[in-house]
Amino acid sequence: MCPLWVHVGHVHCLAAAAAIRAGIRFEIQVPVWSGTVSLPTLGVAELGTGRQFSVAVARGHDGVVELGDGNSWVRTADDDRRWHPLRSAVSWAQDRCFPVRLDDADPYRGLYEPQLPHRLTALEVESWRTALEQAWTLLVTHVPAVAETLPESLESIVPAPAVPFRLPSASTGEAFGSAIISYSEDPAALAEALVHEVHHIRLGGLQHLTHLHEDDARERFYAPWRDDPRPIGGVIHGIYAFFGVTAFWRALARDEPENPRACFEFALWRTQTWRTLQAVSGDDVLTTAGRRFLRGIAAELAPWQDDPIAAEARKWANHAMADHYVGWRLRHLRPAPETVAELVGAWRAGRRWTGHIPADRQPTPVPDGTWPDARLDLIRLRMRENGASTLSSDGSAVPGATPADIAFVGGRLQEAIDGYRAELVADPDNSAALAGLAVALSSWTTGPASRALMHHPELVRAVHRELRSDSDASLEAVAGWLGRSVH
Template identity: 60%
Template sequence: MTVELAEYPETTPELGRHQLLWTDFDEIARGDGGPGLVGKLRAAERSRRLLLLRGLVEVGTKSEDLYLPLPSPETAWDLLARVERAAPQELETILSHPYTGTWAGYTTRLYLHDVAGVCPFWVHLGYVHCLAAAAAVRAGISFEVELPVWRGNVVLPTLGLAHLPAEAPYSVATIRSSHGVVEIRNRHSVVRLPVQPYSDAPGWSGLRKAVVWSDDHRLAVRLDDLDPYRGLYEPIPPERLRPVEVESWRTVLDGAWRLLTRHLPGIAEAMSAGLDSLVPAPAMPFRLPSASTGEAFGSAIVAYGEDPATLAAALVHEFQHIRLGGLLHLVRISEDDPRERLYAPWRPDPRPIAGVLHGIYAFLGVTSFWRALAEAQPGHQLAAFEFALWREGVWRTLVTVRTDESLTPAGRRFLDGVAAKLQPWQVEPVTAAARKWAGLAAADHYAAWRTRHLRPDPDTVAELATAWRQGLSRPRCAVTGPAEPRVPTPVPDGDWQDSRTDLIRLRLGPDGAARFAEYASSVPGATGADVCFAAGRMVEAAAGYRNLLAADPDDPAALVGLGLALAARSAGPASRTLLHRPELVRAVHRLLRDEAETPSSVEAIAGWLGRFTH
């Protein structure tokens, strides 16, 4: 496979040609490939960013209304050209900065669709001056240029942020570098950058780094809490970490890196070449959410957590997204299909095909990490659970979409590569406990998704309700079984927080018994019945869910929880229907209870439906 992208002629005298062989493609699909392959993806990203950057300079220069009160974007381009001549490696640092890509894509969309962002367009376009100034500071050349000020903040990407008193939300400041002295000033104040710009100084917040080692393996990332384009969708203000938080990040990152180099050395080696920046997100109790965007190659947004293993899994997850995002800038693996129609066991909502493919690839990496850790540490209950959970969830999802009409031939080949890695893991041994809890967690997620996003056929629901009132044991639709809803709705019917799986992880994690006893009641959204379920006390759990349903029969978590508690003891018709057709149980019960003075219980209706529902 050969991909050609044009470099801007003034930067390179010839058109650049990017080649990704099918053997490279297949390596990436399997989750393999070292720094060399990462370098090929980076080179393509460089071309894409240069094209977007030059396009913004050209359109921005045509109209003063787009860039005033700042100077023309062409002056930033000229400064970047000076940096290229004086210190080309510093230009490369700026071009490879993840948020150069985020900014270029976001600002291009604003211009093309003629929509307003969170700031005036000239502020967004003016980020090109910030990029050029940062490159010039890094190169040590003398220059003077004006920069946008957003609520008193002036960013120098990859370096830090200056804080200037400002009367207006958006204004202009001047940066001047001469004889090694760099100052940023407006009419109210002046900030002098320290000799080491990563350090803090009066009016200046330096961008912190985290450098961790494991034997000869090094990971160096910025902890970026400053850059406005570090988020997913819109520019965001700085959220400065306290020094103690920075040290906590470095400590847990050190532990995560040691695990990765020990158990997934191939991915660790590639990650050291492909992960540049971590955006620290606030800690979330009992979870470690993370995110990334294809335009910010090299960046991951990760919440803080104390467990190195969980952080290691999150890093692998986001690095897989980074690699796939780079690949998708070279080749299409699916057609444009925005329909939110597919179930994914890692999301609470229906997903489009592109999102499912990203999830399959990301969780291939997650599965590989937990597999390696479970193999190295047989007593690690959480690792065994996560491996059992994700190997099956990813495999089932892959099988479902492998023949999807929206896949391109390259997409089918991509999934073949994922399958080649994933399929042998399906028969690897795991403990009975890990298999049991993984099965319950998977059933929980799927049933809750069905309850909230599938709507049964109204005529079928009405027929079933009539048959129940008449005391029939088998309605007419029982011959073929009630029709299966095919098209999910993205609008959820009810709330659900996946608290039971949080409780399972708490119980199986480090110091599980003690931590479960102390913190189980603090898990967000967890009920007493959920705690009993995760503790293995299924009779108490079932009684608790019955009480919750008596108070609120529409509660999806209680509805599914009852099915789980019943199924854990014995597989009967009620549990089967509550886990496989919960949306039908709820719809029939809703219709009946609206008409009866003393409606039957959810469990009774589920048991009746289970006699003829597949």
């Protein structure tokens, strides 16, 4: 933990950077953390003071900038090896330029706590430049209107390490123009991340000017791009970001109709974004500006629901949507205890339940089980070129993926169902296995068990938990009985 004066002192570093950019004479004290001083947007100096926290002087005069403690000075010049300027990436496509800083030095470049500089190697910098050039080319080619706004919205990328099979990214409305993005060699995935974060950044800027909703921190909405319930502010941000993501994949799918990944992502996000928008567009806490904002998105997004899309991509998008929603219900919805008690009593009395399932209660942010979301990663492997062979060779490397998951995405439904059944015998509370069984069964049959697992999985599990001591109360038996009782 840094002392408070180090955090406050960073304002001095901001002032020094502004003075340097303005070319004015200045002298100011700045904090030193583990021998380093970071000047935002410029670079980092190694002073080597030997203490964890100390104070140095930054001064500028006649075009010379120095940082030091009076005995040793570091100059912000290329010939001083103790000065490490921020590197940049400048991408060109069709005479359009996208310059961006690669910020690996600023202690406040992250989202949560300050961190020391972690410099990219020369090879890593070149890899980032190549990846950004390829992503920029895709954006200029397929979504030129989005590309036109990108240089005005994104000035700084905080490089994060690559994550297998995924590309995490993040931004905040308190840091306009900056985003944290993981490295990827996949140009389309990186282009998607750029579009996603630019939409967050733009909306964050807008929300400094107007309110789209009243204050409401209740985590009450299902957001298909998150594994937890979200407040309305987070949902609106997600709608706008995935509206942009949908536009990118729609354009790529239109221009490359034989691209299975583009068709899948478009089919997935056009539906998920539209459903979420419909769920919140009439909410009472929206302001007039918020309703107008969502209507504007809806006017563009609605016609896209009718765009033709390949049947295979649509099928796997539907599987992915159902899988995530069933998993979310299992982990974040709690059935009414009195309803569970009535169902348990009816089961043990050997009669059909004739009650009514009440409306869903407000979700809880405390999850009942984990969610690796491995099947979505596997589906994306299948949606690549040569997807079947890629799934076969790389599927087992997907974090959290089980043999049943690989069988399901590989189209071997009976093998997948048997695998999920075995996983649930070992752990009846396994949310991922229960959701997998629900989706696999619904692909195999439309019987009452699959119906109950798809529409009321949290109720099936809650009742089964109470009946596990009964020899005849297998999970599928309970689901089948419940499915014959409710619709």
